[in-house]
Each structure stands twice: as C-alpha cells, then as structure tokens.
Amino acid sequence: MSGDDSRLSTTALARALDIPLQQLFATLRDYGWIERRDEHWLLTPKGEYEGGCYRDSKRYGRYIVWPEALVQHPLLSAIESNQRISASQMRRYYPGLQPRHLNRALAEFGLQQSTILGWELTALGKHFGGQQVQSESSGAFYVSWPHEIVDHPVIQRELERLTARQAVTAAAEPAGPVERTVSGHDSTDLFASAGPIAAPMVECRGIDGHHPGTCLQAAVCDWLYFAQQAHALKRALPVEEELYADFYLPAGRVYIDCWEDGAPAAQLAAWLRNKEVYASLDLRHLEIKAGDAEYLDEVLGRGLLAFGIRC
Structure with a gap:
C-alpha cells in the first residue's frame, strides 16, 4: 500500500x-x-x-x-447484501441470545406478535422493513427482515441491552455491612446534625416493586398490576432519540404517559415529542392527566378496551 x-x-x-x-x-x-x-x-x-x-x-x-x-x-x-434474515439468523450477530429471546424481544418492541399461526408482522414491523413469510415445511408464520436491520440504531440498542442482561451472572454486592444496634436499627446518631429535622419524603412506590417518579405514576402502576397487565416502566420508544414512555404494555403494544400538573418545560417538551412519535409511527398510546387519578377505572379501563384489552 x-x-x-x-x-x-x-x-x-x-x-x-x-x-x-x-x-x-x-x-x-x-x-x-x-x-x-x-x-x-x-x-x-x-x-x-x-x-x-x-x-x-x-x-x-x-x-x-x-x-x-x-x-x-x-x-x-461475494457477500450478498440484499438477502433477508429471520430472527433466528440474527443470532449470528448476537450469539449470547437464543432465537426465542430474539423473537420475544422483537415482539415486545411491537415489531411482530405471537399468534396461533406463529409470528405475525405488525404495522410497526412493516415500518422496519419486515415481510410476512410462511414456512414451506411447517406452514408456520414468521417474519423476515432486511439484513440492514442489524445496523439499525434502535434494534442495536435494544438487543445489546438484552445481551448485557443475559450476561449478568450475579447482582452487585453491597459495599459493606451496616452496623446495627441491639434494637435492630443502624447506629447512626440521629441527633448528630445541628440542623432541623427534615420532613419524611413521600415514597411513591408501586405495589409490584416499581419505583415510579410520581404518585400519579404509582397509581397507574398499581392499577395495571391489579388488572394483571404486564407492563414496563420508562420504556424507550422505537426511535433513535432518547424518548421514553412512562409505561408500556407489550401484550397490546400500548404506551402510556402521565401528564403531571406543574411539570417543568423540559418534561412538557418531552411529552409533546412523544405525541409526535406516536402519531408518525401510528403507535397505540394513552395519556393520563393529573385529574384522572381518582377515575383510573374509567380512564384506563375504557382506554385499554378501545385497543381490545379487557381489564
């Protein structure tokens, strides 16, 4: 050279x-x-x-x-760049994931769905270049994808996160034991500070163990839990931007945002940007306002029923 x-x-x-x-x-x-x-x-x-x-x-x-x-x-x-691949063949690029992990991940993100016929393509999956295929041997449905999907930033982000989670073998250990007194409490001197005693913070924690950011989100989280609706908290939207919905229901591919009163301008801008993405990709979504907290049975119940989800 x-x-x-x-x-x-x-x-x-x-x-x-x-x-x-x-x-x-x-x-x-x-x-x-x-x-x-x-x-x-x-x-x-x-x-x-x-x-x-x-x-x-x-x-x-x-x-x-x-x-x-x-x-x-x-x-x-001699490498062919125009061939299409299935989720199983994507394992070549993500060897830490089994085919079932890849299929379920694509389904969880709304690109395909599991039915009695197999894996069926969704409208969002078509947006990513998916095509419906039927196996000649078994007759089962599956989805083929353009080879370029392995380079798509959204797909890379999600599958790399899944790969990292699969690779984790043990949770991090605490830095060290907390010293306890005979009464079972830690030995910190509660009177060591000369400042005033701060009022206890209200912990908005979901009954399922989730830690939403606000009490409105915690109320929605609890409602979904008691309605036996599996849901993700702070789920990334299927775009390259770092946009997140407050909740995501993979079974119905529904995103939920909680619009709080008095939210800062940056948060309001994020909600509005989410709405633009929902509209551009034709994604199912619901908005829960602060005044809806006492009427979640009606607001969420009717909203999800419109998407075919009975609670």
Missing part, C-alpha cells in the same frame, strides 16, 4: 462493499480475521496477513484498518 491514509476502517470498508456493518464484522469473524475479546475487536494472525493493522485516534481510540484493495477481495466482494 502507498500509505496509511489509504486504509479503510471496518465501517468505511462496509460502506464501500455496500453491506451492513454488523454483517461485515460477523463475516470477518467467521473467516478468522478478527476475534471479539473484552468488548473489543482484535486482529488475528490471519487478519494481519490480509493487511489489517491498528490505528490510534484520540476520538475513537484504537481500531482496525484495512487495505483499500480488500474491496476487490473475492471473499468480501
């Missing part, structure tokens, strides 16, 4: 080959050119033989670069 400037990062190489980045990483790994170690991609002797080397950057740290001529390499130029 004429110089280091003519080398391509793996991202640039994927762009030159017109294939998804995650597909290229998986291919290079399968060829034995790179390996994953401690959350980093490292060159193997075979990768070094093909011309790979490292480049250091203040912004990106250390990363692998390749000769520009690899664009013409027969093993890479």
Whole structure:
C-alpha cells in the first residue's frame, strides 16, 4: 500500500462493499480475521496477513484498518447484501441470545406478535422493513427482515441491552455491612446534625416493586398490576432519540404517559415529542392527566378496551 491514509476502517470498508456493518464484522469473524475479546475487536494472525493493522485516534481510540484493495477481495466482494434474515439468523450477530429471546424481544418492541399461526408482522414491523413469510415445511408464520436491520440504531440498542442482561451472572454486592444496634436499627446518631429535622419524603412506590417518579405514576402502576397487565416502566420508544414512555404494555403494544400538573418545560417538551412519535409511527398510546387519578377505572379501563384489552 502507498500509505496509511489509504486504509479503510471496518465501517468505511462496509460502506464501500455496500453491506451492513454488523454483517461485515460477523463475516470477518467467521473467516478468522478478527476475534471479539473484552468488548473489543482484535486482529488475528490471519487478519494481519490480509493487511489489517491498528490505528490510534484520540476520538475513537484504537481500531482496525484495512487495505483499500480488500474491496476487490473475492471473499468480501461475494457477500450478498440484499438477502433477508429471520430472527433466528440474527443470532449470528448476537450469539449470547437464543432465537426465542430474539423473537420475544422483537415482539415486545411491537415489531411482530405471537399468534396461533406463529409470528405475525405488525404495522410497526412493516415500518422496519419486515415481510410476512410462511414456512414451506411447517406452514408456520414468521417474519423476515432486511439484513440492514442489524445496523439499525434502535434494534442495536435494544438487543445489546438484552445481551448485557443475559450476561449478568450475579447482582452487585453491597459495599459493606451496616452496623446495627441491639434494637435492630443502624447506629447512626440521629441527633448528630445541628440542623432541623427534615420532613419524611413521600415514597411513591408501586405495589409490584416499581419505583415510579410520581404518585400519579404509582397509581397507574398499581392499577395495571391489579388488572394483571404486564407492563414496563420508562420504556424507550422505537426511535433513535432518547424518548421514553412512562409505561408500556407489550401484550397490546400500548404506551402510556402521565401528564403531571406543574411539570417543568423540559418534561412538557418531552411529552409533546412523544405525541409526535406516536402519531408518525401510528403507535397505540394513552395519556393520563393529573385529574384522572381518582377515575383510573374509567380512564384506563375504557382506554385499554378501545385497543381490545379487557381489564
């Protein structure tokens, strides 16, 4: 090669080959050119033989670069970029997840749903490029996805979070034991502070163990729990922006936001942005106002019934 400037990062190489980045990483790994170690991609002797080397950057740290001529390499130029993949085949890019985890994750996010026929595509799934397919052997329904979905920021974010949770083997231990007196209380001197005694804070905690931010959210959380509706708290919306709904019901793919009185401008702006996303993606959603707290049976009951959810 004429110089280091003519080398391509793996991202640039994927762009030159017109294939998804995650597909290229998986291919290079399968060829034995790179390996994953401690959350980093490292060159193997075979990768070094093909011309790979490292480049250091203040912004990106250390990363692998390749000769520009690899664009013409027969093993890479033969990669098909227009093929479609199923959730089971996505395991190649997320080896820590089983096919059932991937299918359930896509369903929880509203891209597909489980029925007696199999996995059926939803309207949001179509937005992500999904297509309904029927197995020729079993007749079961499943969804195929464009290969580029493995590079979609929203899909990457959700599946990487799921991978991280699967990898956790034990919860963190407390920093140390709390010293107790014979009465069972900690040994902190309650009278050590010369300041006034602060009034106890009202803890808005759901009966299911969730810790919502407000008492209105706690009331909604309890209502959903007693209605036996599985729900997530502070669920990310299916967009690249960091937007979160207060609650999400995966069974009906319904998002719920609690509009509090006297909320700061930033929170109000976030709620309004959520509404725009719900409208643009045609997502099911409900808004609970502060005045609805005493009428949740009517507001939530009727609202969810409109989406086919009986409580």
